[in-house]
Amino acid sequence: MSGEFYSGKQVAGFVTFLVLGTVLGLGAYQAGGRLAGTGGGAEVSAAAAPSTPNGQALYAGNCAGCHGAKAEGGLGPGLVHTAAWASAEFAHAVLDGQSPQGRELGTVMPRFRQTGLDGAPATDAQIAAIQAYVQTLK
Ligand code: HEC
Structure with missing residues (x-):
């Protein structure tokens, strides 16, 4: 019983998950912005x-x-x-x-x-x- 609730591996895994999620989310956000700005003519009209x-x-x-x-x-x-x-x-x-x-x-x-x-x-x-x-x- 060391008082640690999360092992180093678990923390690293969690941080990786956060970073990946942020990168993916930003990518999707930027792709969406590009679509709305240019391609989405049908949707806009x-x-x-x-x-x-x-x-x-x-x-x-x-x-x-x-x-x-x-x-x-x-x-x-x-x-x-x-x-x-x-x-x-x-x-x-x-x-x-x-x-x-x-x-x-x-x-x-x-x-x-x-x-x-x-x-x-x-x-x-x-x-x-x-x-x-x-x-x-x-
Ligand atoms: C698939 C082909 C086709 C499409 C698509 C089409 N039409 Fe027609 N339209 C015709 C044909 C053929 C006639 C002649 C029918 C007759 O006289 O019996 C006609 C007739 C008309 C007439 C009557 C003209 C007259 O002097 O009696 C109007 C008005 C008209 N169309 C408007 C439109 C509008 C507006 C659109 C688009 C929203 C449209 N049509 C889409 C084929 C089409």
Whole structure:
């Protein structure tokens, strides 16, 4: 009985554990900082989505593949004329596939009410942001 509660080996082991944990933790912290600073664009814009949807990014990610980068048309029709539609008409077409004339759009055009624009249900603000972006493409 020497009064020692921990042997030298135990103390050394504990100190090693502490140092390793600190190094690993710092590394993870720095890696996280780098990701947030540069790579995490999707996360950042998703986090900002509720207040300020980015119409250009939403259009590029969801519409440009079929309607063209400048809404000039492609697989789908050009959309420049839809910039003049009432916002409710535009939303009805994008969300439900119904044209202002009451025509059911072909099924190639997604029903974004179901699919959403960024993994979450589409919001009015997102649709409005997309139409506002299309209005810049005249
Ligand atoms: C997979 C291809 C595809 C994608 C993606 C797509 N569309 Fe379409 N879209 C179409 C096709 C094809 C039509 C024509 C359907 C028809 O006339 O029956 C169409 C029609 C439309 C119309 C009606 C145009 C008119 O004059 O009647 C609007 C508005 C529209 N799309 C907006 C959008 C928006 C906004 C997005 C992105 C959020 C989008 N589309 C994504 C293929 C697509």
